[in-house]
Amino acid sequence: MSTRNAIELAVSTVIFALRPEGEEAVLSIPLVRRTRDPFAGRWALPGGAAEPAESLAETAARKLFETTALRPAYLEQLYAFGDPDRSPTGRVVSVVYWALVRTELADEGVEDDNVRWFAADDLPDLAFDHNLIVRYALWRLRTKMEYSRIAHALLGETFTLAELRRVHEIVLEKPLDPANFRRHIEASGVLVDTGETVPGGRHRPPRLYRYDTTLQLADNGPLTPPKEPQ
Amino acid sequence: MSTRNAIELAVSTVIFALRPEGEEAVLSIPLVRRTRDPFAGRWALPGGAAEPAESLAETAARKLFETTALRPAYLEQLYAFGDPDRSPTGRVVSVVYWALVRTELADEGVEDDNVRWFAADDLPDLAFDHNLIVRYALWRLRTKMEYSRIAHALLGETFTLAELRRVHEIVLEKPLDPANFRRHIEASGVLVDTGETVPGGRHRPPRLYRYDTTLQLADNGPLTPPKEPQ
DNA sequence: CCAAAAGTGTTGACGGTACACCCATGC
DNA sequence: GCATGGGTGTACCGTCAACACTTTTGG
DSSP states (O other): OOSOOOOEEEEEEEEEEEEEETTEEEEEEEEEEOOSSSSTTSEEOSEEEOOTTSOHHHHHHHHHHHHHSOOOSEEEEEEEEOOTTSSTTSOEEEEEEEEEOOGGGTTTSOOBTTEEEEETTSOOOBSTTHHHHHHHHHHHHHHHHHHSOOGGGGSOSEEOHHHHHHHHHHHHTSOOOHHHHHHHHHHHTOEEEEEEEOOOSSSOOOEEEEEOTTSOSSOOTTSOOOOOOO | OOSOOOOEEEEEEEEEEEEEETTEEEEEEEEEEOOSSSSTTSEEOSEEEOOTTSOHHHHHHHHHHHHHSOOOSEEEEEEEEOOTTSSTTSOEEEEEEEEEOOGGGTTTSOOBTTEEEEETTSOOOOSTTHHHHHHHHHHHHHHHHHHSOOGGGGSOSEEOHHHHHHHHHHHHTSOOOHHHHHHHHHHHTOEEEEEEEOOOSSSOOOEEEEEOTTSOSSOOTTSOOOOOOO
């Protein structure tokens, strides 16, 4: 029980945001450049050693903040990766989280030579098994968006149905019928009409909605969603 | 990176099997009695420290074998539990797996004063946060059985549709229409008719089926199911 | 008035549930 | 034959995708 532990425990996070790219928004992920071996110079997921005083989710959120200056709107554990040969320098088990951050804030984050946003479906060769990890995180995001109501975590406080629909379309990579999307969302009862509308377009002004914050974003069964430090 | 790690890494497994209880089969879990503090004398999930030379899944399967003398028919990672206060003696992060083992073999396992099978829905107060872990594993098992084809992992090589249906009924705790269950399973295409039937009943003899072993039991996206040591 | 997107109505295909009914065996 | 569970047929109902249609704005 109390023998010396030869296994390193790390926490990493796959962070998703929508970032403007020309006219459209693109699903993006921030990566950090490794400054040390192994994989010096390669891009990798933000993360680091687990901290004895913090919960795993707190460590994930803190690392997220340290690299992007952002707080996650949604944070969920993805998987514990622990193959013996995933790091060439010794045994490392990584508990990986995935997070959604708000579009409107994603620009304010730090970005320099060692931190950069990449399009989620066009990543370079990453360090360790991080390409696999991102692929799995993308799969989870897409799967969860089909049956859960987490899309608003990529938007701001208030939004129109068209904006919310665009989020679904970008993430799922397929067009959605506006009429059916509206009914689908309305039936789920997660939206609150703010009463306001957005004028300015050459068309009927859309209503502004807000999420019902008393509801859980996703059903994780008996596991309460991890508390995020404020 | 290579500083001394103050966090212990453990691997535990929630093992499910159907065990006869009077006339009926009951969803059961083997537990081990702790011989040391903390929680000496209390029942706990089988597990132990992670082993540098093994993958996490291998460690889970080995611990499973050491306590029950069984090999898992299905093994999947459940969650990494890492709250700072989940162990009173220091920080322990447990990567928990859940497993299904075959009914026909579940009797052969070791059972003594320190290893015992309990009904999954009637457990005592367990050590650490193991009651929560089992609750979550049960939720995952039930959720997964509704959309996946893992039930056969609780049965033997061959089985009748009625036996497979009973597995679903016991796990999901609700009766299922035999006619619709048949169509549902047949449509999924996972069953192979062995051509044999089972005589002896005072009724039309049911056919024996076998699972199509070329198919994956469950869709875990880009993550290939963990290899089990044979 | 026209263009464009918001928002509503309607229809038809599909999948699941409920349940009536026939089949094959032991006694 | 009759009881019993195996196995088939079918009708109903709710959900969802497709798409026609109306509404409200800016120009």
